[in-house]
Amino acid sequence: MATLARRILDVKPSATLAVDAKAKAMQAEGQDVVGFGAGEPDFNTPQHIVSAGVAAMTTGDTRYGAKRGAELKKAICEKLERDNGLAYAPGQVVVSNGAKQSIYNIIQVLVDEGDEVIIPMPYWVSYLEMVRLAGGKPVILQTSEATGFKITPEQLEKAITPKTKLFMHNSPSNPTGAVYSPDEVKAVAAVVEKHGVTTISDEIYEHLIYGDMSHQSMAACAPKLHKDLVITVNGCSKTYAMTGWRIGYAAGPKDIMDAVSKFQSHATSDPAAFSQAGAAEALTNLRMSDEAVMHMREEFDARRLHMVKRLNALNGVTCLEPKGAFYCFPNVSGTFGRTIAGKKIGSAMEFTALCLEDAKVALVPGEAFGSGQHVRLSYASSMEKIDKGLDRIEKLLK
Ligand SMILES: Cc1ncc(COP(=O)(O)O)c(C=O)c1O
Structure with a gap:
C-alpha cells in the first residue's frame, strides 16, 4: 500500500462536516436526530x-x-x-x-x-x-x-x-x-x-x-x-x-x-x-436577489434571538448574542464536572457526544474552532426544529 505524503498525515478532517455526516447517518438508520451542525442556509436557492x-x-x-x-x-x-x-x-x-x-x-x-x-x-x-x-x-x-x-x-x-x-x-x-x-x-x-x-x-x-x-x-x-x-x-x-x-x-x-x-x-x-x-x-438581478436575501435575513434574525434566549435558560450554559452569520456559540463549561445520564462531562467534545447519544441532537464541539468550552449550533434550521432540539437538551441538563 502506498504511504501517504507527510503533508496530509497531520491534517484533521473537517469536524463540522464530520458531525453533519454522523447526524445524517443516524437519520438514515431511522433515528430522529435534530441536526444543528450544518454550516449552510436551510433555504432553497432563489x-x-x-x-x-x-x-x-x-x-x-x-x-x-x-x-x-x-x-x-x-x-x-x-x-x-x-x-x-x-x-x-x-x-x-x-x-x-x-x-x-x-x-x-x-x-x-x-x-x-x-x-x-x-x-x-x-x-x-x-x-x-x-x-x-x-x-x-x-x-x-x-x-x-x-x-x-x-x-x-x-x-x-x-x-x-x-x-x-x-x-x-x-x-x-x-x-x-x-x-x-x-x-x-x-x-x-x-x-x-x-x-x-x-x-x-x-x-x-x-x-x-x-x-x-x-x-x-x-x-x-x-x-x-x-x-x-x-x-x-x-x-x-x-x-x-x-x-x-x-x-x-x-x-x-x-x-x-x-x-x-x-x-x-x-x-x-x-x-x-x-x-x-x-x-x-x-x-x-438585484431586485430579485435583494428581496430573497432580505427574507432569509429576517428569518435568521428571529431564529437567532429565539435560540440565544433558550440557550441562556439552560442549566450550565451561557451564550453571548451573536450579531452575524447563523451560529450561536454557547459556553457549556458550567456543565463540566457534572455527571449526566451516567456520563461525566469535562469538555465540549464530551458535551456534544452526550447530546448526540442521549438527546439525539447534533452540535459541533468547540475544539474544532480552538475552544474546549464552547459548542456551535447553527440556526439555519426551522423554529420547530430549534425548539425540538433545545427541548431535548433542556431535559437532559435538568
Ligand atoms: C468563515 C467561512 N469562510 C469560508 C467558507 C467557505 O464557503 P464556501 O461554501 O463558499 O466554500 C465558510 C463556509 O462554511 C465559512 O464559514
Missing part, C-alpha cells in the same frame, strides 16, 4: 438563480470558459464597489469553487514552510489546516466572551514577528457570530497597515448581519490596504443559499491574484459554467 443555471445548461453553456464568466467578474467588481467601496478591475478577481478554494489558493501562493499566519481564535475550522497544508505555522490569538470574541489591535501588534506572512480576518465570524464594528475594523486595519501584513478578509457572511451592526471591509480602511495588502474573499454560498453551486471569489493586489489564477489553472480550472451563470444572475 428560483431566478436556479432558472439561470438551468438555462445555461440547456443552451449549451457546458464547456470550459463559462459564457457568463466575464459578466460574472464584472458583476463582482460592481458588487465590491457598491457594497464595499472597493474599486477593482476584473483582472484582479479570481472566481473559485467556493470561498473555501479562494482561501486555500491564497494561502498556497503566499505561505512558505515556517511562515507564521496569525489566526484569531475561535476560528473557522479550515483556516488552521489550510495553513498547515502549506507548511505554515498558525499563531493563535485567544479571545473570549469578555472581548465579544474579537481581538484587540494590541493583541495583533504583539503577535507580529519578522516571520509573519499573513493575518486572517473574519467578520462576521464563523463560529461565534461576532461582528467587528467599522471602528474596530479600522483599529485592527491600522496595525495591518503599520506593519505591512498581508491579510485575508473573509467576508462570506457580510449580508447576514443583524440589529444595528454594519459591515466594514478591511480593504476599504486605507488606500494602502486596498492597493497592496488586503485580499477580500466573498462568495454566493451563504448570501444566496448557493452552497452546492460552489462559487466563491477573491479580489486583491494584481500580483497575488495572478499567482492565484495560475495556481488554480493547474488545480481545478474555473468553476462549473452553469454555476457561474447562476452567480452572475444572483449578482446582477
Whole structure:
C-alpha cells in the first residue's frame, strides 16, 4: 500500500462536516436526530438563480470558459464597489469553487514552510489546516466572551514577528457570530497597515448581519490596504443559499491574484459554467436577489434571538448574542464536572457526544474552532426544529 505524503498525515478532517455526516447517518438508520451542525442556509436557492443555471445548461453553456464568466467578474467588481467601496478591475478577481478554494489558493501562493499566519481564535475550522497544508505555522490569538470574541489591535501588534506572512480576518465570524464594528475594523486595519501584513478578509457572511451592526471591509480602511495588502474573499454560498453551486471569489493586489489564477489553472480550472451563470444572475438581478436575501435575513434574525434566549435558560450554559452569520456559540463549561445520564462531562467534545447519544441532537464541539468550552449550533434550521432540539437538551441538563 502506498504511504501517504507527510503533508496530509497531520491534517484533521473537517469536524463540522464530520458531525453533519454522523447526524445524517443516524437519520438514515431511522433515528430522529435534530441536526444543528450544518454550516449552510436551510433555504432553497432563489428560483431566478436556479432558472439561470438551468438555462445555461440547456443552451449549451457546458464547456470550459463559462459564457457568463466575464459578466460574472464584472458583476463582482460592481458588487465590491457598491457594497464595499472597493474599486477593482476584473483582472484582479479570481472566481473559485467556493470561498473555501479562494482561501486555500491564497494561502498556497503566499505561505512558505515556517511562515507564521496569525489566526484569531475561535476560528473557522479550515483556516488552521489550510495553513498547515502549506507548511505554515498558525499563531493563535485567544479571545473570549469578555472581548465579544474579537481581538484587540494590541493583541495583533504583539503577535507580529519578522516571520509573519499573513493575518486572517473574519467578520462576521464563523463560529461565534461576532461582528467587528467599522471602528474596530479600522483599529485592527491600522496595525495591518503599520506593519505591512498581508491579510485575508473573509467576508462570506457580510449580508447576514443583524440589529444595528454594519459591515466594514478591511480593504476599504486605507488606500494602502486596498492597493497592496488586503485580499477580500466573498462568495454566493451563504448570501444566496448557493452552497452546492460552489462559487466563491477573491479580489486583491494584481500580483497575488495572478499567482492565484495560475495556481488554480493547474488545480481545478474555473468553476462549473452553469454555476457561474447562476452567480452572475444572483449578482446582477438585484431586485430579485435583494428581496430573497432580505427574507432569509429576517428569518435568521428571529431564529437567532429565539435560540440565544433558550440557550441562556439552560442549566450550565451561557451564550453571548451573536450579531452575524447563523451560529450561536454557547459556553457549556458550567456543565463540566457534572455527571449526566451516567456520563461525566469535562469538555465540549464530551458535551456534544452526550447530546448526540442521549438527546439525539447534533452540535459541533468547540475544539474544532480552538475552544474546549464552547459548542456551535447553527440556526439555519426551522423554529420547530430549534425548539425540538433545545427541548431535548433542556431535559437532559435538568
Ligand atoms: C468563515 C467561512 N469562510 C469560508 C467558507 C467557505 O464557503 P464556501 O461554501 O463558499 O466554500 C465558510 C463556509 O462554511 C465559512 O464559514
